[in-house]
Amino acid sequence: MTTPHINAEASAFASTCLLPGDPLRAQFIAENFFTDAKQVCDVRNMFGYTGTYKGQAVSVMGTGMGIPSCSIYATELIQHYQVQRLVRVGSCGAVLPEVQLRDIILAQGASTDSAVNRQRFGGYDYAALADFELLSKVASYAQQHGQKVRVGNVFSADLFYGVNDNLTDLLARYGILGVEMEAAGLYSVAAAHGAQALTVLTVSDHLQTHQQMSSQERQTGFADMVELTLNSLFS
Numbered sequence: 600m601t602t603p604h605i606n607a608e609a610s611a612f613a614s615t616c617l618l619p620g621d622p623l624r625a626q627f628i629a630e631n632f633f634t635d636a637k638q639v640c641d642v643r644n645m646f647g648y649t650g651t652y653k654g655q656a657v658s659v660m661g662t663g664m665g666i667p668s669c670s671i672y673a674t675e676l677i678q679h680y681q682v683q684r685l686v687r688v689g690s691c692g693a694v695l696p697e698v699q700l701r702d703i704i705l706a707q708g709a710s711t712d713s714a715v716n717r718q719r720f721g722g723y724d725y726a727a728l729a730d731f732e733l734l735s736k737v738a739s740y741a742q743q744h745g746q747k748v749r750v751g752n753v754f755s756a757d758l759f760y761g762v763n764d765n766l767t768d769l770l771a772r773y774g775i776l777g778v779e780m781e782a783a784g785l786y787s788v789a790a791a792h793g794a795q796a797l798t799v800l801t802v803s804d805h806l807q808t809h810q811q812m813s814s815q816e817r818q819t820g821f822a823d824m825v826e827l828t829l830n831s832l833f834s
């Protein structure tokens with residue numbers, strides 16, 4: 600039996616799955632970083648692949664954009680495909696002057712303007728946190744190998760094209776490292792189902808200076824983040 604959104608066999612996914620928003624980034628990761636990668640699903644062109652990295656099974660699957668889309672895939676991957684470690688590898692916008700294009704961010708926590716976590720969490724404000732074991736693995740691997748990463752709070756926005764002109768300044772005041780659209784939902788889905796989740800981001804836009812990466816670079820230009828993530832998880 601498959602799910603409404605993932606047409607893969609029951610044993611098709613490894614227990615660790617990377618989750619880029621972009622399905623073509625998933626294809627790029629599988630083709631360039633995995634050994635013996637096989638495509639396992641393609642409903643709605645949301646591609647998923649399984650292969651190995653350093654001899655260990657690993658999967659990658661696109662999630663689409665936004666908490667609702669990401670939550671569907673995360674839920675089905677955990678509940679139906681027994682994925683236990685869900686690691687988003689995404690892009691984000693920076694709001695602080697010291698955070699620059701191509702910087703890598705580990706989302707220790709994720710604030711949000713989405714109402715999704717309140718729906719899940721009885722109307723209360725859920726503190727959406729990365730799994731500490733996954734977070735420490737990547738943070739300590741980066742430290743040991745002299746790779747700079749920033750660790751802290753990000754903001755998962757419902758709107759890519761926001762309507763609140765003051766939001767960027769508010770986020771900067773609170774030291775938010777990056778603005779993206781999924782982490783807060785991914786963290787609560789994982790927590791609700793007893794799985795582990797982490798979000799690793801590369802800065803693709805700067806919301807103060809208006810610098811931005813091309814769409815091609817968002818698809819194929821995140822090698823440093825992908826290598827850091829895979830090496831940390833499988834070392």
Ligand SMILES: O=P(O)(O)O[C@H]1O[C@H](CO)[C@@H](O)[C@H]1O
Nearest residue numbers: 619620621664689690779780
């Ligand atoms: O590059 P991905 O992983 O899709 O992440 C970011 O990019 C998309 C918006 O362009 C949103 O999904 C946001 O979270």
Ligand SMILES: O=c1cc[nH]c(=O)[nH]1
Nearest residue numbers: 690691692778779804
């Ligand atoms: O959600 C996102 C993703 C990338 N860049 C942004 O500015 N926002």
